[in-house]
Amino acid sequence: MLHYITTISEKLFSTFSTVFAKKHLSVMKAQQLTIPMFPLNTVLFPGETTKLYIFEERYKHLVDDCLDNDAAFGIPFLEKGKVKKYGCEVKISRILKTYENGGMDILVEGTNLFRLLEFSEVLRPKLYGAGLIEYQPISQKISLNNLQDATVNYFGTVQNKLIDYETVSNLTLYSVASALQLTHPEKYRLITSPNQQMHLLNLLNFIIHIINAEQQLKDRFVDN
Secondary structure (H helix, E strand, O other): EEEEEOOOHHHHHHHHHHHHHOOOOOOHHOEEEEEEEEOOOOOOOOOOEEEEOOOHHHHHHHHHHHHOOOEEEEEEEEEEEEEEEEEEEEEEEEEEEEEEOOOOEEEEEEEEEEEEEEEEOOOOOOOOOEEEEEEEEOOOOOOOOOHHHHHHHHHHOOOOOOOOOOHHHOEEEHHHHHOOOOOOOHHHHHHHOOOOHHHHHHHHHHHHHHHHHHHHHHHHHHHO
């Protein structure tokens, strides 16, 4: 259960202030870090990008602060109005468009995945919230033999790309998962799975099964 806090401790606020006060410090490399938060029903794997429309005043301030301080922010996954325990850290790549009402379209890129240890909806004097996070591993290789087989099969069958096993063994779990065009809830289930390699294997096998079934149906229709 997440520990929702109405009053942030001095230590938590101090860590948060340090992130914005100094750029590129070792604190940014720490396993635990306090960062600004923008809860959304969105999960981005590292390297994935998406466009966000910013219109609320508090998140305009968040964007301004992040741009001024070259800082990232967190997107804890929001489901049915509840902030979940895991999310993604993103950086702002650029402002795509600004509107007369002060709103803006921004392009963000996923940089890390995290577990949310503490969360506050508002971290005064800021208008937006913040959370204490613990980074999750994002560089695990495709090591399971069956998963390597399924990955080669998927790229060959679904994407018409021939890749060898040496290439697959150097891919990360999330680089393969990014190719699957998963929904955000499906992504969330993957990052929270206790056995991510097996979870990804099941996803790949299911997708390949569906593609094969559709092809068989199409072939049967053509034959008739």
